[in-house]
Amino acid sequence: MSIKNIISLGLLVFIPISIAAHFLEWGTLTVFITSALAIVPLAIWLSTATEEVAVVAGASIGALLNAVFGNATELIITLVALKEGLVDIVKASITGSIISNLLLVMGLSMFLGGLRYKEQDFQQIVARVNGSSMTLAVIAIILPTMVIYTSNGVEPEAIRNLSTTAALVLLVVYVLTLVFSLKTHSYLYDVGLVDLDEATAKATSAESTTHQPNLWLWIGVLAASTIAIAYESELFVGVVEEATEGLGLTPLFTGVILVPLIGGAAEYFTAIRLAIKNNMDLSVSVAMGSSLLVALLMAPLLVLVGQAIGQPMDLDFNPFEVVAVAISVVVANLISLDGRSNWLEGALLLATYTILGLAFYFHPV
Template sequence: MLNTKNVLSALLLFVPISIAAHFLDWGSSAIFITSALAIIPLAAWMGTATEEIAVVLGPTLGGLLNATFGNATELIIGIIALNAGLIDVVKASITGSIMGNLLLVMGLSMLLGGLRFKEQTFQPIVARSNASAMNLAVIAMLLPTAMGATVPGIPEVTLQRLSVAVAVVLILVYGLTLLFSMKTHTYLYDVGLAEMDPADLADANLAPDDSEGEVNLPLWIGVLLAATLVVAVESELLVESLEEATSALGLTALFTGVILVPIIGNAAEHATAVTVAMKNKMDLSVSVAVGSSLQIALFVAPVLVLAGWIFGQPMDLYFKPFELVAVAVAVLIANSVSSDGRSDWLEGTLLLAAYAVLGLAFYFHPVIEGIG
């Protein structure tokens, strides 16, 4: 039977194909598409290896490892794109990752879970605390953007210095959210997740069944390192071919950064969230979707700002007003839907409709911009 594990294993064939496309000069479009498909299973292996290692490290260190490597693929792609000077693509991917997790992933989870189970529930307390953190992320993006938009001729270096200072604050807040969830208020997150059966992740997990034996730690460390290395190689191919390929495919860099890059980097994680939602485990599904958004906003984005400062690239938190509006809309709708701790297929449809509308707006954005 065709399942997620089989599909991801088959996609590994695109690793050698993408490398061949690069050395045999098959064209930017072929390189872009094959490297994108190759990253998807590699990201899944990174996630699986991280989870297996976390089992050995225990709840605290394991949780910290998961929190650090949860969006490692997107971070790698972002750093390589940043080093290549593709600042707009990096910012667009941050926007798209937050949008995608809150609207696309949570929407699909609520829709497909709601079609199988009439109504599903999850912890509203956790949803509200996550909502507060996401609101902070929006404020952190709003202030540099507002300063850049309202102060004519503001020096680029000033915006970058402000962004670096804000990035440090966001990373500190991210650390405090980890302390809250893994140490001082673990009981809030254990409810619902404690009922999780390891078999519930079987369709989305690439790992063999270790329930009857110990985890092979050296093996999974090797898998994590190997997958990370190959992801870096594939990300390099993806970034090198991005501009030319997207132009040939009739797409803009903005649309590619907002829609395609986040889907590529998070496909495996998205599959996990949807799979567990269809098994009536909405606590875990919402935790994956919202937790990933928080990690992007409070950890990945600030790290990329600091990396831009180190690389000498003008990476800051000054987003285009259109991108900021999209993030604010995604956070507002997701907070509204998740605040009551229950979900159904209609709420999932509304989230997907919001994602579709925003996606269409980004697709036509150059036309709108040109008319304006």
């Protein structure tokens, strides 16, 4: 049994524990920790179910499912937080997800993969296409903040209108990226898939002719995982302010560091597993693709939903968040420019993430 399966099964015990902690009033910190730990295996099962359904549904529909459900856990957590009015945490989680995918996920993948292989290659076209899209998407997100902070004064209504318009543009761009990656230029995203398929075929040749994923079973797992994540997110969000305040953590640090670590667990396991299997093409694609999904789908959806439910969600970020995201994009693009990686480059990405994490921890409220 793989480490991923052991973790996804073992941590399920925290689901009943978190429910008991909530109803028996064991304290906000206990509910906070147990609900966070319960979300991690549910995120892994949600990701696994998406992959299994994709196998049966075929390449095109499967890719679309992965594009839509890739950051489902983080989206659910932030939607629940938005409903509760925790706008600062929601905003911070957007930038935190981008930072963690580009620095932490890529860093761990390159570091652990580099410990096993002296040097790992990946197609430069993968990094170039994802990197350029990521750069443009992040620019579109941070421009409203730049407008606000370079003006003498901007009315709140103007900020909301600017954010809503930018959100609609980003959603259109997201649809265009789907058309680009799934239809007109799908061949650019096929690199590395052949090697992975061959390795999988060799490992499962004895059972590949008889085993097919049970579509309805995995659809049930997908639905159950989504519902369970929504419930655990309610528990988590309900105590997050009080618990983190008791720990001396700011909403900025909670959103940028803690929420992405909890919600992005499945992507972390997937990217690291691929790197250890010497498939850096897909590992880099997972890391950059998740960041792209946050910038082009998750962020604009949260803006539009916030406007619809009466929560003033906009794209006016903390200036330091903007700087941190810009640094992350530049560093990730520079590291991946040559199409090669090693453990030292992974360590440098992890060091950058650690320093940024400390900066957010010590950043004043």
